[in-house]
Amino acid sequence: MADQILYAGRQLLDRQIATSEGRSVGKVDDLEIDLDQPGGPVVAALLTGQIALGARFRGRLSVWVTSIAQRLRASGDLEPRRLDIRLVSSVAATVTLRVPHGDLPPADLEAWLAEHFIGRIPGA
């Protein structure tokens, strides 16, 4: 991973992120870049989820996508979901993480729907 040359815009952005056992985590919706590194800017984290995605649209669509996500946050903050770059084990057609599904906090919308809607249907 360390010595691979990547074009962040083309080979990271919009790729699927999966856990070590292949479960979907989300898309690489945005990147956090650390500008203060001695060797030049480096990717510090992958940002995923609707808050990160909403910021990439303009106008009303952006507000709409972001505000849905914000409402579902228990804390109501606007920080996007962040996956430290050190969690990434490989970047190919899919960005694979080192950790299994159970080690990551679930996505807000997934958790909310599982608790309030889908989880209440028999057989869920």
Place this chain on the structure above:
Amino acid sequence: MKKLLQIALGVLTAIGGFVDIGDFVTSAVVGARFGMSLAWAILVGTLGIVVYAEMSGRVAALTKRAVFDVVRERLGVRFAMANLFSAYFINLLTLTAELAGVAIAIELATSVNYLLWVPIVGLVVWLVVWKLPFEVMENAFGMLGLCLLVFIIALWQLGPDWSGMLDHASHPTVPQGEGHPTWWYYAIGLFGAAMTPYEVFFFSSGAVEERWGRQDLITNRLNVFVGFPLGAAISLSIMACSALVLGPLHVEVSHVSQVGLPIALALGKLGVAAMLVGFFAATFGASLETLLSAGYTFAQYFGWTWGKAASRPREASRFQTVLLISLFAAMALALTTIDPVKVTEYSVVLSAAALPLTYFPILVIANDRGYMGDKANGWFSNTIATGYLVIIVAVTLVTLPLMIATKAGM
């Protein structure tokens, strides 16, 4: 031996699965009105879906990624969002038509109005995607869909002038009393019915679900190269039956039952029964496919968990929510007593208009050697696929003007 059986099953499912209410209705409407003069549009559309479905299956086998996943990566986040909404809307129209189709099949067998069957059909469809073993259902409905082969037998029984029909089909002319724009409008409808995007969404997602790899490329090719053209043969025979029996009587097909008249004439009650079973299975199977495709497009755009990756529905709660909302919306639309034949016609024409945003990214990624290695497209598939891209862009540009000019084929 087991492998062989599996391949045969896949091919048979592809035959039954190719025909849905879009092909069924459009072929019959066109046959009655334009004879065989638009048979070429079915052939052109079928070659197109064969080329692009093969690519989408190959991409899925090698990269483990389904079509909508690829769409976002290659089109960028905004264009893919536009595609998501247009594909979803068309999918919803198609789902509405398929649900109504299943209900009409039951109405024809029971004489109870189809609107009463719509909620029941919706419930059963939901139960299948919620809990039942999906592959079993898919194969069962694909096999039952083979009952539609009865149209080929009926055509044989009707004993048409084969050479005259072939001549008519190979030297297409616009029938008297019909305008050129209307003729082209229906050509686009047939093309759209064959190339409906949900077919590649579903096909590629299925390939990812079944964990296809390199060794499955042969299965992919057989399904697509054998199954789809045989499916198209059913569409052609529906068109021919309709042209032979309904055309001379000047019947304007406005109800599904009229499609079965040639069968009744040629084969009697048993033939009609087989047709009803086939139509029921084809539309029920297509209801499952369009409903799941609605979920797949959303889940693959946003990167959600979908399908078997979740061992229980609650682990894919976002995906399941999209399925439920879509199913309710389609049922509600069907219950407005909206004409199912009209919904079908609109859905196939609008499908044709939205094709490039789905098919262009498939072509691009099938050429990406970084992903595909030695299985990237060769010059032959690229020539055909690029030719089709030109056709579908042209179709997109003319569809809406033609729709307005002809008042949707009036």
